[in-house]
Amino acid sequence: xxxxxxxxxxxxxxxxxxxxxxxxxxxxxxxxxxxxxxxxxxxxxxxxxxxxxxxxxxxxxxxxxxxxxxxxxxxxxxxxxxxxxxxxxxxxxxxxxxxxxxxxxxxxxxxxxxxxxxxxxxxxxxxxxxxxxxxxxxxxxxxxxxxxxxxxxxxxxxxxxxxxxxxxxxxxxxxxxxxxxxxxxxxxxxxxxxxxxxxxxxxxxxxxxxxxxxxxxxxxxxxxxxxxxxxxxxxxxxxxxxxxxxxxxxxxxxxxxxxxxxxxxxxxxxxxxxxxxxxxxxxxxxxxxxxxxxxxxxxxxxxxxxxxxxxxxxxxxxxxxxxxxxxxxxxxxxxxxxxxxxxxxxxxxxxxxxxxxxxxxxxxxxxxxxxxxxxxxxxxxxxxxxxxxxxxxxxxxxxxxxxxxxxxxxxxxxxxxxxxxxxxxxxxxxxxxxxxxxxxxxxxxxxxxxxxxxxxxxxxxxxxxxx
Numbered sequence: 001x002x003x004x005x006x007x008x009x010x011x012x013x014x015x016x017x018x019x020x021x022x023x024x025x026x027x028x029x030x031x032x033x034x035x036x037x038x039x040x041x042x043x044x045x046x047x048x049x050x051x052x053x054x055x056x057x058x059x060x061x062x063x064x065x066x067x068x069x070x071x072x073x074x075x076x077x078x079x080x081x082x083x084x085x086x087x088x089x090x091x092x093x094x095x096x097x098x099x100x101x102x103x104x105x106x107x108x109x110x111x112x113x114x115x116x117x118x119x120x121x122x123x124x125x126x127x128x129x130x131x132x133x134x135x136x137x138x139x140x141x142x143x144x145x146x147x148x149x150x151x152x153x154x155x156x157x158x159x160x161x162x163x164x165x166x167x168x169x170x171x172x173x174x175x176x177x178x179x180x181x182x183x184x185x186x187x188x189x190x191x192x193x194x195x196x197x198x199x200x201x202x203x204x205x206x207x208x209x210x211x212x213x214x215x216x217x218x219x220x221x222x223x224x225x226x227x228x229x230x231x232x233x234x235x236x237x238x239x240x241x242x243x244x245x246x247x248x249x250x251x252x253x254x255x256x257x258x259x260x261x262x263x264x265x266x267x268x269x270x271x272x273x274x275x276x277x278x279x280x281x282x283x284x285x286x287x288x289x290x291x292x293x294x295x296x297x298x299x300x301x302x303x304x305x306x307x308x309x310x311x312x313x314x315x316x317x318x319x320x321x322x323x324x325x326x327x328x329x330x331x332x333x334x335x336x337x338x339x340x341x342x343x344x345x346x347x348x349x350x351x352x353x354x355x356x357x358x359x360x361x362x363x364x365x366x367x368x369x370x371x372x373x374x375x376x377x378x379x380x381x382x383x384x385x386x387x388x389x390x391x392x393x394x395x396x397x398x399x400x401x402x403x404x405x406x407x408x409x410x411x412x413x414x415x416x417x418x419x420x421x422x423x424x425x426x427x428x429x430x431x432x433x434x435x436x437x438x439x440x441x442x443x444x445x446x447x448x449x450x451x452x453x454x455x456x457x458x459x460x461x462x463x464x465x466x467x
Contacts, residue, residue, distance in 0.1 A: 032089045034097060036336050038080075043129035044094050045077045047122065050225040051205055052113055058216055060116065065109040072106040073098070094126070095119050116215040117208055120239040120327045124204035127335065129226065131248050134342045135197050141349040142190040142255070146183050146467050148356040153179035154460050158453045160438045161276065161366035162375055169373030172438040175366060177451040180459050182262055187463070189255040196251055200244035203228040207238035210326035240326035242316065242334050249313040249338060252345045256306035259348045263303040266355060270296045274369070278360040283351070298351050305344040312337035370438040374403045374413055379435040379444065388427040398425045412436075 049070050056066035076098055079085040091097045103110040156175035163173035203223035206213065212235040219231035232238040269276035283298040316337045319330050377399050384395035401424045406413050409420075414436040421428045434440055446452040449459070 033093045033332050033335070034087050034089055034091065036339060037094045037123075037126075038087055038097070039335075039339060040094050040123075040126040040130055041080045041098070042077065043126040043133075044098055044122070045073045047125045047129065047205060047226065048098070048113055049073055050222045051117060053225065054218055054222045055112070055115055055215075057221065058218055060215055060217070061112045065112050068106040068109040069102070069113050072102045072110065075105060076101050093119070093123075095122055116213045116217050117205060118210075118239075120209050121204045121207040121235075124207070124239055125226070127242075127338075128200055128202075128204060128244060131244055131338065132197060132200055134338075135193050135200075135248060135251075138251075138255075138342075138345065138349070139190055139193045139197075141346065141353070142186050142193065143467060145349055145353045145356070146186050146190070146463065148353050149179045149183045149186070150460055150463055150467065152176075152356060152361075153183065153456065156361060156363070157456045157460070159361070159363045159366060160370045160442055162370045162372065163451070169369075169375050171378055172370045172375050172441045173445075173451040174442055174453060174456060175361060175363070176453070176456045176460075177442075180456060180463075182258070183459075183463055185258040186255070189251065189258060192251045192254065196244070196247045198229075199247060201229040202232045203230070204232050204238045206231060207235035210236050210239050236326045240323070240328075240331075242320055242331060245334050245338050246313070246316055246320065249309070249316055249341050252309045252341045253306075253313045256309040256345060256348060259352055260303045260306040262352060263299040266299040266359070267296050267303070270294075270299075270359075275362055275365045276369070277362065279355060280358045280360075282358060283355050298355060302348045302351055305348045308344050309341045312341040367438065371412055371414075374406060376413055376436045376438065376441050377403055379441045380413060380432065382444075383432050383435045384425070384428070387429070387431065388425065390425075390427075 052061070052066050052069040052073075055061045056063050061069075076085065079101075085101070087097050088100070091100050099110060099113065102113065153176040156179065157177075159175040160172055161175045161178065162169045163171050163178070203219065203226055205222050205226070206217050206219035223229070223231045266277065266279070268274055270279055279294070279296055279298070283296070316334055319333050323330055380402060381392065381395040381399040384390045384398055385392050388395075390398065402413060402416065402421060405420055405424065406416055409416070414433060418428070418430055421432065435444065442451050442453070444452065446455055449455065
């Protein structure tokens, strides 16, 4: 038999110093969510006002009680916004904190607010409202980033730079065309945001715990009051799924990946070895020991933020993957992941927009690099097809021999003598030199979506019209 006289002491030692009061303290620590879900205070109060207004309209509560409730909720909103509201961990979450304060302010009428709803549909509502607002903010920020790229693309529609595959010089392109590649990427990210808003634009309130309610509520009224397209159509699904949050994290992860790729290019481009761009002091830091250093820390941190966002997506997918219908307490772990990812994405987009607008582009360095690595070799092959009538595979072989000759002489293709080219193939004429400059190369790429300055400007005009 255990010695009861040692229970308290051994229990405290077992739970550790932080949980001095034993198992109850651990339950409070693991159960409470107010530390993070207080971020939903505005959405919670907004939803409660809409719910109370509907209850009064339906005759479920009196107009007098509704007025008291609305006045009390607005008072609480002002208290929280001014920093004069004291949140309690003992009350677990934002819903109970607001409700307890409401009872203090208006008395028994506060108890009528929770008629015909549950914390299950209440939290689903609050979270949907928050995610919807965050998606709308993300849409605006992506629009600003796209606008920054459009301005740089227009400025550099004719600025020649090397295009890369495998990070090896491939063909000349323009910096404007390269900028427009990111316009396309972030444009798709914005489209995903818009689709996500459409997907979640349904009001959960009124689903109650999981089965709906026997009260004669009007869910269409609350949906309209809260700016939703319509109410959700299945009460079990309403309280048990978080796919709207997962979709937000998926979008954030994809956008973060695009931001990270851009950040990587800025890191590379800003090295002395490349020297394509220079970041201002606003987006760089120095070294504590090497005075010559100018580090692209803002770009590197954008690159790192992507890892946090990816982690949040995997975490929420893992939380949800094994849950039976309907609600489980596991779902309380959804919010911190979304809040953290949203903060990381906002910061990354803002930083990247600033860098794109602020960086100095070294067009001379880009142009010099554009001709390196025999980047106009494909233009020579295309000329042989057009002018000499060679099949492309034969032209490819002839061009390979020309590149080998240039390598042996340590010169560019355009610097090879005509006699040397004709020794490789007799049908080559001096007109070939018209296509061996990087300017001629990019100007010739007039296919839809190509790098020719004229086509870049066409795409800029298209995006300006839809941005």
